[in-house]
Amino acid sequence: MVTTPPVPPGRPDEQDDPTGIRALLAGLGDPGPMPADLVDRINASIAAEQQSRSAAGDRTVVPLRRRRPLWAKVGLVAAAVAAVAVAVPAMLGTGPGELMASLSRGGSSSAHDASAGAAKSSASGPEGAPTGADSRAAAGTGAIALASTGTAYTSTELTRQARSMLSQGFSAASSLKADAATNPQGLRGCLTALGVAPWMPVVGDVGTYDGRPAVVALVSGDTGQNVYAVGRDCDATHPVVIAGPVPVP
Template sequence: MEESPKPLDPAVEAQVRARLAALGDVGPMPPEVSARIEAALVDERRLRVARGPLAGQDPDADVLAPLIRSRQRPRPWLAVAAVAAAAAVVAVGGSALHLNNEANPAAVVGVDTAVPGQTAAPADAVHIQLGDTDYVASSFPAQARTSLSHPRPPLHELQAESPALGPIATPTGLRSCLEALGEFPPYDVFADLATYEGRPAAILAVTRQTGTTAYVVKRSCQPGDAQILRDGTPVP
């Protein structure tokens, strides 16, 4: 004889009904949500290996399905409120986006922020290399020009992180050193990690439209302590 379906535990059913009732009237359930729940119930029944294909209706579905249908009943005033709330969210979000765009116009993709009659400044270029030139005071400007005209391959990211090279080997560390020297973008900067008068050093050549200036600093150059070995020297 086929075993009759086991009814839902009354205590569990009462607890479910009490929790749903405590939620109050939250408006109609969206059709797509209720459809997904009912489909999940159907799939769950199909996957129950303990029940045969000819078994009766799932008692859980007998309890949940009416609750789902009751929450699908249309409530016009709730629908109007939902539309109003959505419109408010769009309005507030649009206002916030507008304010953000005003605060940072350069962040807006596709917006030309250039002032008529002015040429946009190009992004500064940074070249950091590991060289073998031993720069000397007597011929420093000429040596700096030669290195600028014939650069070596730039350091790879992993090479730049080597503690032996110092913080100036990374773009961030280099810019911090330049700020300590009083140099600020925009500029093109060439950094040669070589030697100066036989001592490990960093030769920094800063190029702008007005010309090129070269410095020699220790590789541990940092904000507040530029550690200058040779101050700014014009490079012909």
């Protein structure tokens, strides 16, 4: 026998329903609250959106408390320039020598020549034109290297996995899909849209994050490293962040 649950309380019965279907549908149950991991994911996306708007100088939303980007702080410039040239490769760990050498050059050369010159148009700082205090922004785009190992990254192991990214093999650019975050240029555009300064060196890996197709990107800034998990379709006009920035200790 089919049990007919009552129409939910507090709702006036706006329509006669001789079929009883309305009550059956109402009795299918509530899905419950949004899962915590999804709440975190969307909060991260909203934070990235906010950061992106501020960084892009979007006048649609004018921040009430405009925050100067960390990398633009006067006094950190010298240390930051050194970070690009010297410290970043050291922080990145014990990766292949070729990659380290590439990143330490701080230019657009990388494991993928296809990334050369990528995002040059976005080389200006988040506040618009590069400031005189930040020579890095004016120097051009940071190195970006992209692997496609298919690693299954997880939210619980992300920072550990990010640190070991460099020990994994790097595939040829030609095997990677163009025009999205699985392409060095697309990944750079994606990260720039998320507020990552164009000069920051990036090591990316195409895999999955908590079972979802993703590109995990390790970004080195002047105050340390952060890891992002972005959608494979993330690009400059459609920034899709799944997680991050997560500081890598």
